[in-house]
Amino acid sequence: MSMLNSKIDLQKCSLRKLAQVITLVENEEEGSKLFLENLKPLREVPVIGITGPPGAGKSTLINALIKEILKADKNLKGRGIAVVAIDPSSPFSQGALLGDRLRMSEWFVHPKVFIRSLASRGSLGGLSARTIETVDILRSAGFDFIFVETVGIGQSEVEIASLADVTVLVLVPESGDDIQAMKAGVMEIADVFVVNKSDREDASRLKNSIQSAAYASGHSIPEIVHTIATQQTGIAELLKVILEKKDKISDERSTSLLVQKALRIIQNNLIRSVDISMLTETIKKESSDPNFNIYRLAHHIGSKK
Amino acid sequence: MSMLNSKIDLQKCSLRKLAQVITLVENEEEGSKLFLENLKPLREVPVIGITGPPGAGKSTLINALIKEILKADKNLKGRGIAVVAIDPSSPFSQGALLGDRLRMSEWFVHPKVFIRSLASRGSLGGLSARTIETVDILRSAGFDFIFVETVGIGQSEVEIASLADVTVLVLVPESGDDIQAMKAGVMEIADVFVVNKSDREDASRLKNSIQSAAYASGHSIPEIVHTIATQQTGIAELLKVILEKKDKISDERSTSLLVQKALRIIQNNLIRSVDISMLTETIKKESSDPNFNIYRLAHHIGSKK
Numbered sequence: 001m002s003m004l005n006s007k008i009d010l011q012k013c014s015l016r017k018l019a020q021v022i023t024l025v026e027n028e029e030e031g032s033k034l035f036l037e038n039l040k041p042l043r044e045v046p047v048i049g050i051t052g053p054p055g056a057g058k059s060t061l062i063n064a065l066i067k068e069i070l071k072a073d074k075n076l077k078g079r080g081i082a083v084v085a086i087d088p089s090s091p092f093s094q095g096a097l098l099g100d101r102l103r104m105s106e107w108f109v110h111p112k113v114f115i116r117s118l119a120s121r122g123s124l125g126g127l128s129a130r131t132i133e134t135v136d137i138l139r140s141a142g143f144d145f146i147f148v149e150t151v152g153i154g155q156s157e158v159e160i161a162s163l164a165d166v167t168v169l170v171l172v173p174e175s176g177d178d179i180q181a182m183k184a185g186v187m188e189i190a191d192v193f194v195v196n197k198s199d200r201e202d203a204s205r206l207k208n209s210i211q212s213a214a215y216a217s218g219h220s221i222p223e224i225v226h227t228i229a230t231q232q233t234g235i236a237e238l239l240k241v242i243l244e245k246k247d248k249i250s251d252e253r254s255t256s257l258l259v260q261k262a263l264r265i266i267q268n269n270l271i272r273s274v275d276i277s278m279l280t281e282t283i284k285k286e287s288s289d290p291n292f293n294i295y296r297l298a299h300h301i302g303s304k305k
Numbered sequence: 306m307s308m309l310n311s312k313i314d315l316q317k318c319s320l321r322k323l324a325q326v327i328t329l330v331e332n333e334e335e336g337s338k339l340f341l342e343n344l345k346p347l348r349e350v351p352v353i354g355i356t357g358p359p360g361a362g363k364s365t366l367i368n369a370l371i372k373e374i375l376k377a378d379k380n381l382k383g384r385g386i387a388v389v390a391i392d393p394s395s396p397f398s399q400g401a402l403l404g405d406r407l408r409m410s411e412w413f414v415h416p417k418v419f420i421r422s423l424a425s426r427g428s429l430g431g432l433s434a435r436t437i438e439t440v441d442i443l444r445s446a447g448f449d450f451i452f453v454e455t456v457g458i459g460q461s462e463v464e465i466a467s468l469a470d471v472t473v474l475v476l477v478p479e480s481g482d483d484i485q486a487m488k489a490g491v492m493e494i495a496d497v498f499v500v501n502k503s504d505r506e507d508a509s510r511l512k513n514s515i516q517s518a519a520y521a522s523g524h525s526i527p528e529i530v531h532t533i534a535t536q537q538t539g540i541a542e543l544l545k546v547i548l549e550k551k552d553k554i555s556d557e558r559s560t561s562l563l564v565q566k567a568l569r570i571i572q573n574n575l576i577r578s579v580d581i582s583m584l585t586e587t588i589k590k591e592s593s594d595p596n597f598n599i600y601r602l603a604h605h606i607g608s609k610k
Contacts, residue, residue: 036600258588265603267572283563294563295341298570
């Protein structure tokens with residue numbers, strides 16, 4: 001019998017059981033589909049995306065936010081805090097787990113903190129499928145806060161923005177170039193900018209860059225919070241700003257998030273239904289034919305679904 | 306009558322006509338599907354992905370490579386060089402076009418250089434759909450070299466690696482942190498590492514970081530080329546290394562690239578077939594129902610395709 005029983009009480013089961021459930025769904029074990037179709041994710045739980053370039057201090061910042069949240073009992077009515085760390089390195093290297101994640105290791109045994117690493121590499125569309133599903137399981141499991149951490153400048157923020165209620169872009173004073181390169185793009189994605197390591201030179205220059213990028217692209221001046229995560233400086237302020245943003249999400253934004261999510265799920269379902277080894281065999285056999293055309297092949301496979 | 310006639314001779318038509326064709330396909334004008342299904346992309350044309358963090362000098366490097374290629378007539382048997390610059394900023398801001406791309410502006414009127422900007426933001430799955438199609442049109446149009454430039458650290462290299470024959474990751478001496486964060490991930494993606502601005506301090510330290518990251522993840526020592534793109538230093542060597550890599554692509558790698566590509570096309574076809582405004586209306590209407598479940602909705606829509 002399948003271990004994935006849709007009647008599991010996700011709000012009451014142990015963290016260990018919850019971790020198992022996530023693994024079973026990740027591995028697409030029997031019953032996953034039905035399980036997901038019976039989830040009841042709680043909308044009111046804030047899902048907070050934390051993104052930014054390598055070295056900006058994202059893990060340290062989440063660390064500091066966890067500390068801040070745990071300080072006051074009133075913050076925790078439910079299971080506490082869940083962190084989904086999306087690891088862009090190879091699934092078998094565990095690179096980032098041993099490195100960056102080490103900074104979060106003090107929470108590994110804390111009863112109110114649940115940390116889950118997801119490897120994003122190697123599976124087409126896999127990042128979104130597994131991340132979306134994991135977050136929805138966590139949303140159904142009674143956590144008070146869910147953080148999703150991704151490394152990146154470029155495509156990754158777009159992905160996270162379609163998943164998180166509030167997206168926080170973490171930068172360091174030296175990130176001026178990044179802002180330059182992203183221009184209006186970041187303005188549409190980030191709800192909150194964090195200038196971390198703000199005791200360094202150029203912190204105010206970065207703030208100016210962000211403001212002028214907003215101005216130049218016709219956006220209103222965004223929320224910018226200065227932090228020094230290693231010293232807890234600015235963290236209470238950041239938490240306040242994040243929660244205010246979450247409260248102010250418009251209906252339009254909520255709908256648009258759900259549309260994006262539905263499209264990703266549709267995509268992922270389709271990709272999961274393709275027989276990759278058969279596709280590989282077909283391509284091996286046919287691609288040497290001078291008349292081989294991949295659009296025709298894709299059309300043929302897609303139309304059989 | 307559709308302007309997209311499958312009988313257009315892409316190898317002989319003007320660059321102006323070619324640009325029009327790309328726009329028509331981008332806009333999914335009538336006839337696009339048939340047009341793509343009749344393309345004959347030339348496999349032997351090297352498609353060279355150039356990626357890396359903002360500020361690493363990707364545009365300057367492409368600039369230098371164009372100069373290097375144009376130096377020798379023997380490099381150009383066909384139409385010359387095409388550059389696809391993927392712009393992560395908002396489609397309406399033209400941010401990067403006015404900034405980074407300005408460095409390439411000397412080529413805008415050169416008869417042997419064709420530059421095309423693609424905005425990647427805002428369209429789910431759109432980056433890959435339009436990029437894949439544009440590259441295939443260029444591959445069918447008799448260019449000698451095709452460069453595809455993306456900004457990013459994170460997801461974007463993965464995208465480009467499934468599209469390019471050879472992926473070049475451009476770093477600067479200060480990028481040590483990036484390598485740290487990416488670990489084995491980059492090793493699987495980048496065929497060639499460029500340490501640009503290699504007259505700066507820490508250039509050799511970065512080389513060591515790359516080598517030890519390779520070692521730690523069990524990969525063979527990758528190709529690392531030192532350049533100073535603004536001075537043409539190392540560019541001839543880089544071009545040589547790129548072309549050698551292209552010549553040595555294994556059958557396995559070719560097949561795997563085609564499989565990735567087919568999957569993306571299947572995904573994109575599906576997404577294009579979804580009626581977004583109807584989906585939005587459905588979500589608006591149903592999402593307030595406490596029993597609303599997005600997986601059920603996605604399953605329902607997907608199964609109707």
